[in-house]
Amino acid sequence: MTTFLGMPATAPRGVGNLRGEEPFPAAARKALGNEQLRRNLGHATATIRAKSGAVIAELPDWQELRSAGSALKADTMARLPELLLQLEENVTRAGGVVHWAADANEANRIVTELVRATGHDRVIKVKSMATQEIGLNEALEAAGIEAVETDLAELIVQLGHDRPSHILVPAIHRNRAEIREIFLREMPGVDPALTDEPAVLAAAARRYLRETFLRTRVAVSGANFAIAETGTLVVLESEGNGRMCLTLPETLITVMGVEKLVPTWRDLEVFLQLLPRASTGERMNPYTSMWTGVTPGDGPQSFHLVLLDNGRSAVLADEVGRQALHCIRCSACLNVCPVYERTGGHAYGSVYPGPIGAVLSPQLTGVEDNASLPYASSLCGACFDACPVKIDIPSILVHLRGEHVRARRRPTPESIAMAAAAYTMDHPRLFAAAQHAARLSRFAGRRLPRPFNGWTASRDLPPPPPETFRDWWAKR
Amino acid sequence: MRIALFVTCLADTMFPAAAKATVRLLERLGHEVVFPAGQTCCGQMHINTGYSRDALPLVRRHVRTFAPYDVVVAPSGSCVGSVRHQHAALARSAGDGGLAARAEEVAARTYELSELLVDVLGVTDVGAYYPHRVTYHPTCHSLRMLRVGDRPLRLLRGVRGLELVELPAAEQCCGFGGTFALKNADTSAAMLADKMRHVLDTGAEVCAAGDSSCLMHIGGGLSRLGAEVRTVHLAEILAATEEP
Ligand code: SF4
Numbered sequence: 001m002t003t004f005l006g007m008p009a010t011a012p013r014g015v016g017n018l019r020g021e022e023p024f025p026a027a028a029r030k031a032l033g034n035e036q037l038r039r040n041l042g043h044a045t046a047t048i049r050a051k052s053g054a055v056i057a058e059l060p061d062w063q064e065l066r067s068a069g070s071a072l073k074a075d076t077m078a079r080l081p082e083l084l085l086q087l088e089e090n091v092t093r094a095g096g097v098v099h100w101a102a103d104a105n106e107a108n109r110i111v112t113e114l115v116r117a118t119g120h121d122r123v124i125k126v127k128s129m130a131t132q133e134i135g136l137n138e139a140l141e142a143a144g145i146e147a148v149e150t151d152l153a154e155l156i157v158q159l160g161h162d163r164p165s166h167i168l169v170p171a172i173h174r175n176r177a178e179i180r181e182i183f184l185r186e187m188p189g190v191d192p193a194l195t196d197e198p199a200v201l202a203a204a205a206r207r208y209l210r211e212t213f214l215r216t217r218v219a220v221s222g223a224n225f226a227i228a229e230t231g232t233l234v235v236l237e238s239e240g241n242g243r244m245c246l247t248l249p250e251t252l253i254t255v256m257g258v259e260k261l262v263p264t265w266r267d268l269e270v271f272l273q274l275l276p277r278a279s280t281g282e283r284m285n286p287y288t289s290m291w292t293g294v295t296p297g298d299g300p301q302s303f304h305l306v307l308l309d310n311g312r313s314a315v316l317a318d319e320v321g322r323q324a325l326h327c328i329r330c331s332a333c334l335n336v337c338p339v340y341e342r343t344g345g346h347a348y349g350s351v352y353p354g355p356i357g358a359v360l361s362p363q364l365t366g367v368e369d370n371a372s373l374p375y376a377s378s379l380c381g382a383c384f385d386a387c388p389v390k391i392d393i394p395s396i397l398v399h400l401r402g403e404h405v406r407a408r409r410r411p412t413p414e415s416i417a418m419a420a421a422a423y424t425m426d427h428p429r430l431f432a433a434a435q436h437a438a439r440l441s442r443f444a445g446r447r448l449p450r451p452f453n454g455w456t457a458s459r460d461l462p463p464p465p466p467e468t469f470r471d472w473w474a475k476r
Numbered sequence: 477m478r479i480a481l482f483v484t485c486l487a488d489t490m491f492p493a494a495a496k497a498t499v500r501l502l503e504r505l506g507h508e509v510v511f512p513a514g515q516t517c518c519g520q521m522h523i524n525t526g527y528s529r530d531a532l533p534l535v536r537r538h539v540r541t542f543a544p545y546d547v548v549v550a551p552s553g554s555c556v557g558s559v560r561h562q563h564a565a566l567a568r569s570a571g572d573g574g575l576a577a578r579a580e581e582v583a584a585r586t587y588e589l590s591e592l593l594v595d596v597l598g599v600t601d602v603g604a605y606y607p608h609r610v611t612y613h614p615t616c617h618s619l620r621m622l623r624v625g626d627r628p629l630r631l632l633r634g635v636r637g638l639e640l641v642e643l644p645a646a647e648q649c650c651g652f653g654g655t656f657a658l659k660n661a662d663t664s665a666a667m668l669a670d671k672m673r674h675v676l677d678t679g680a681e682v683c684a685a686g687d688s689s690c691l692m693h694i695g696g697g698l699s700r701l702g703a704e705v706r707t708v709h710l711a712e713i714l715a716a717t718e719e720p
Contacts, residue, residue: 029662038666338649342666376660378653378667379524381620398562401526418522422530425485425516426537435489458665459696462490469483469492473499473511 009103010366011311016104016135017163018311018365020349023372027347028339037173041344044172045335051281052332059277068270070390073326076261077316083228083261084307090231094293096303101255103310104134110306111136111220111253112143118251118302120145120217126235126242127151128222129167129329130255130308132351133364136220147220148212150241152205159186165345165353167331168279173344176201209241219245219300223256224328225271226305229264232292233305236275236285243289252291252300257308259316259325271328278388279330311364320399324360326389333383333393339376348373355383359396367404374400435468477597478508480545482538482586484555484688485517491688494709498551498589501602501715515541520558523566525655532570535563539579547596548586551711553618553686556588561621588618589711590627590686600630605718607637611680612710613671613694615687616649628686628710635713643683644674652693668697675705686710 011018020027031037056062076083088098101107115123123140125131125147137147137158149158153171157164160182164170171179180196187208194204221242225234233254235242246252262268276285294303316322334340334354345353350361350370358377362370374397377383383393405415424430479502483495499509519534538559542548550556560583567576593599612632618624632640651657651667671694675683683698683705685691695707 025660025662028660032662032666338651338667339660339663343663374526375656376663378616378649378651378656378664380616380649380653382616382647382649385620395565398524398526401524402528403526405526406529414525415527418525418527418530422519422522422527422534425519426533428514428516431485431516438489456696457661458668458700459693460699461696462692462699465490465492467492469488469495470511472492472496 009309009311010314010369011133011364012103012105013365013369015108015139016133016310017351018133018361019369020347022349024343024347024349024376025372027349028343028376031343031347036175037344038342040173040175041341044169045341048169048281048335052278052335053281055277055281055283058283059273062277065270065274066388066390069274069328069388070326072262072267072270073389074323076263077259077322077325079263080258080261080316083263084258086228087226087231087261088307090228091293091303091305092231094231096231096293096305099304099306101306101308101310104308107134107255107306107308107310108136108139111255112139112145114251114253114304115140115145115218116143118218122146122148122216123218123220123253124212124216124245124249125149125154126219126221126245127154127170127237128220128255129351130222130257131220132164133257134255134308134310136255148209148216150209150212150245151237152202152239152241155205155209156182159183163346164351166334167329167352167354167356168334169331173346209244213241213244213248217249218251218253219249221246221252221254223254223260224275225268226256226261227263227265227268228261230292232265232290234268235287235289236272237287237289238280238282238285240287243287246289246291247299249300251302251304253304253306255306255308257310258312259327274388275328275330278332278386311366314366315360315363318363321359321363321396323391324356324363324396326391327356327360328389329356330388332386332388333391336382336386337377338380338382339378348376355393355397356391359393359400362400362404367400368407371404374404432468432470435470438464477547478510478545479592480542480548481509481511482515482518482542482548482550482555482559483511484550484552486692487551487688490692491709494551494688494711497709497711497715498549501604501711502549504715504717505597505599505602507597510545512541512545518555518558518563519566520555520562521654523558523562528566528569531566535566535579536575539563539575539582542582542586543578546585547592548582549589549592550586551589551686551709552688553588553615553622553624554689556586556591557617557621559583559586588622588624588686589714590618590624590631591622593631593714594627601634602631602714604635604714604716605637606635606713606716608682609639609641609680610682610684610708610713611641611643611675611678612646613643613650613675613683613685613690614646615685615690618686619647624686631710631714632684635716638713641678641680643678645670646674650690650694652690654689657693665697668693672697672701672703676703680705682706682708682713684708684710684713
């Protein structure tokens, strides 16, 4: 058993999906060149935004609910070790088995061994961010175990040998013609006369998934919430496929980030209002499944809960950054983010895209491994306003930029320029002299020299004014 | 009323017209404007780019410069946002509780122009005349850090001759974001392209805002497109009268 003793460690390299292959600006440039992607994303996010905005407007106490959610999460984080032990006790008492995983490697090993012990070589999966974070499907595959995603959009991503690009709508970057292609190529037993009608595509997936549900004995899920007081696990979903996985198999293995905890059953009331309205724009999500340990003769007879750290203790140790652990993965921040809307999720390189990804991924991996992400925001603040648990994402972004700057060992052209600017600005005479120099200098043309030419590639600098304000004031 | 003007480094250097207009406007309304010597920059660029250590002396300077005044105004939502939401926090994390307390006092007396006019001076009709078709970009920091709400629009509606046209998707960021426009130039340009399309769709002659930085960004893009639309600071519109 591993608890929080010792130094908080970050998520290990070489496993899981928290690190991108290239910095954000480079990945974003490619995505920006894809017109179809931008249209798909712009349309999808605008639709969800409008839907969500309308159902949120129905609640007169939305701001109070947000505050309540935020306070509950802050309280949970303050007592996390104690509450986790309480959860362990209650899950165990109800007939479940709790495993503690310090990182992705340990979690993958635990799940692989558990599946092996059942003697089966296929698992069905409930959509889960945690298992994507640790790269569980890849680990299972390496062990000769097939993992089948049952969430429709996750299935599309999996069959397409693709990566998810949105927390809630992982295939948001695909259109139906592409989906038809993928099904025809990859779905076992698909009707070759498949069209790209949404209903036809859904029916094809349904047929395939039904068969898989009926012949698979092991399921792997994540969890939206876990209740310390009762040992109850909670999954929210829209399609009902998750519920099939949670009830049909003999063995259920749940992998859950330690931050998914809530202290009491009553606390759920707040989150069950916040999550669906903020995420899918529904008053209530269609399926809410809850289970506590095992019930003889009903549902899986063997239940395992894997509690995953994978860098979360390090996040918890950071006073400013820890509120990123309050996230309930609703994806509202993605849907309002002007950067996400234009670049899509893949540019963030991690399973956690958008504003929350820009703060969570660098914290889980250590900021040096995701150094471009804290800068992937104009700090417009739309995410903060949208977040149902009031995570101050802009402040964490600025905080992480500071961490990154402080961690750098050698001066860079930027750090030298920043220091020089600060020095100049702290000496008003120097500042006035610099203003005059800038006005006379040659770059007072309409384009800037390198390394600032990125700005003037698509914008003109204004012509410099004949005099500065302070000159004008001095002459009055 | 005696009002201290915080010009902001960008307005001082590149857009003095916005600051001059602020002076003209407040004097026309019968107030005394002072320009405290020793001011330079609030340090927002340093703070937001992660250079909080470099920013600390600038915060100290700003607080020292403006501490003696009862009312401070800046023609920039973004810089007032920094003063109000970042200065004290920065001082506190640097372990300087005294500075944090003084920063909080200065912040409590610092207003963005539309806040000062509407909340402190209690005017929405400033007696301006500006016979143009105008659309207004609210700017993220005014909107979300300061919550200026419809104050600028109420002021614009009080301007004689002015035809106000609604900007589609007004609340979306123009893509400036300080060093974001440099570090993520392509994404910034894509955001700007949409903002410009919306501005052009209004058919307005003038795109106004309360932040010189966003106006520089939008204006720079429109200039490159060769568009006719001008970018003008809110203060310049409110300062305009029939007499030239
Ligand atoms: S950060 Fe907030 S808005 Fe974004 S996914 Fe998490 S809970 Fe939702």
